[in-house]
Amino acid sequence: MESRSPKAGRRAAARAPRRETPPPPGTPLRIGLIGQKFMGKAHSNAWSQAGRFFDLPRAVELTTIAARDGASLGAFARRFGWKQHTADWRELARDPEIDLVDVGTPNDVHREQALAMLEAGKHVACEKPLAGTLDDARAMRDAARKAGKRARTFVWFNYRRAPAVALAWQLLRENRLGKLVHVRAHYLQGWGGAGTPMSWRFQKKLAGSGAHGDLNAHIVDLARFLTGEEVTTIHGAHSRTFVKRRAVAGTSRTAASDVDDCVSFLASFRGGATAVFEATRLAPGHFNDNHIEVNGEHGSLRFSFEDMNLLEYYDGREPRRLQGWKRIQCTFGDAHPYAAHWWPEGHVLGYEHGFVNQAADIVRALSGAKPEVPLPDFEDAYETQRVLEAALVSAANRTAIPLSQIP
C-alpha cells in the first residue's frame, strides 16, 4: 500500500501497450480515481460496492487513487481498499494496469486530467459539470470523439440512477404523459450563506460558476434525460451574487466570492414544452432539494431527492372519482429499476446507491451489456453545458438566446 515513485511510473509507461481492443471477458476492470474528498469517497464506495451487489460481467479492481492531500491519502486508500496511492495524478495515465480513470476533482482540472487519460487510451468517468467553461467542455467532447470506441467516456449525473428517476424515464418512454407541456425543476440548498468560508466552489477560476454549474447542471441533465428532448431557446435568465466576500479559513483575511449564488431561467424544448429552472445555495431549510416535475397532456410525474425513494404520478385518464397523485415507493425488486440488486421491498435506498448503480452500469457498458437506463457521455454532457452557457449569456445580455447561437 505505498505510493509508487514517478520512476516506477515511467518504467510502467515503457511497458504500456496502447489498448486498441477490449480485454478478454473475465478480465477485471482496473480503476484509477483522482480526488479523495466528497466525491472521492462516494466513488470509492461505488466502485467497491458495485461487484458486491450487482452480478457484473467483469470484476472491479480499485487499483490506484491519486489526490493532492498527501498526508491523508494513505489512510484513505487503506480504508477504501485501493491497492496503491499517489500524489501525482499523471501516474494514472502512464500506468498500463489502469483501464478507467475516474475524475473527482474541481471543475478547472477536469479538462487537463480527462484529456491526458483519453490520450493514454483510458476510459474516463468524469464528475459533473463536464467542465467549468464551455471551451473546456468542448475540448473534452472533441477528445472523446477522437478517442472513439477505443476509450469511452461517462459523466457522473448520478441522479439519473435513483430508482424513482429511472422509473420516471421508463414511464415517459411508454408515453404515459402524452405530449409534454411543462418541465418545472429546482435544485435548492441552503449551505452557501455569508458564514460559509471560501473554497474552490466560490471561485470562478476554479469552479466556472456557482450554484449554476453545481446544481442547474443536474436538473438540466435530468430534464433532457427524462423528456428525451433538447432545449432550443433560453427565454430569459437571472443570476445574482449576494455574498461578495468570504472568510479564508485559518486566517483573518477575506477573499472575493465571484460566482453566482443563484441562477434561474426559462426555456423551451424542441417538442414545444416550456421549462423553468432554478438553482440556489441560499435557501435555508432546503438541504439537497433536487426537484423535477413533468406535465403532459395525460398526466404528471414528479421527483424530489429529499424523498428519493418515491416517484409521484398523476394519471389524468383514471376515472374521475379515483383521480389523485400516487406515491410509488420504488423498492420492488420485480418491478422497479435497480431495486432487485438491493434490499427487500420497503427497505429504502440513499444517496450513495445512485453512485453504485452508475458504477455497475459503467462496468456493464464496457463489457458490451446494456446499462439499466442510458449513461451520459461527454457528448451528452456537452449539450447540458451548452444550455448552462446559454442561460449565463441570457442573464448577462438580458435577452433571449437560441441554443443555435451557442457553438
Ligand SMILES: NC(=O)c1ccc[n+]([C@@H]2O[C@H](COP(=O)([O-])OP(=O)(O)OC[C@H]3O[C@@H](n4cnc5c(N)ncnc54)[C@H](O)[C@@H]3O)[C@@H](O)[C@H]2O)c1
Ligand atoms: N455528482 C454529484 O452529485 C456531485 C456532488 C459533489 C461534487 N460533485 C463534483 O465533483 C467534483 C469534485 O467535488 P468535491 O465536492 O468532491 O470536491 P472536494 O473539494 O471535496 O474534493 C476535491 C478533491 O480533488 C483533489 N484535487 C483538487 N485539485 C487537484 C489537482 N489539481 N490534482 C489532483 N487532485 C486534485 C483534492 O485533493 C480533493 O481530494 C466537482 O466537479 C463537483 O462539481 C458532484
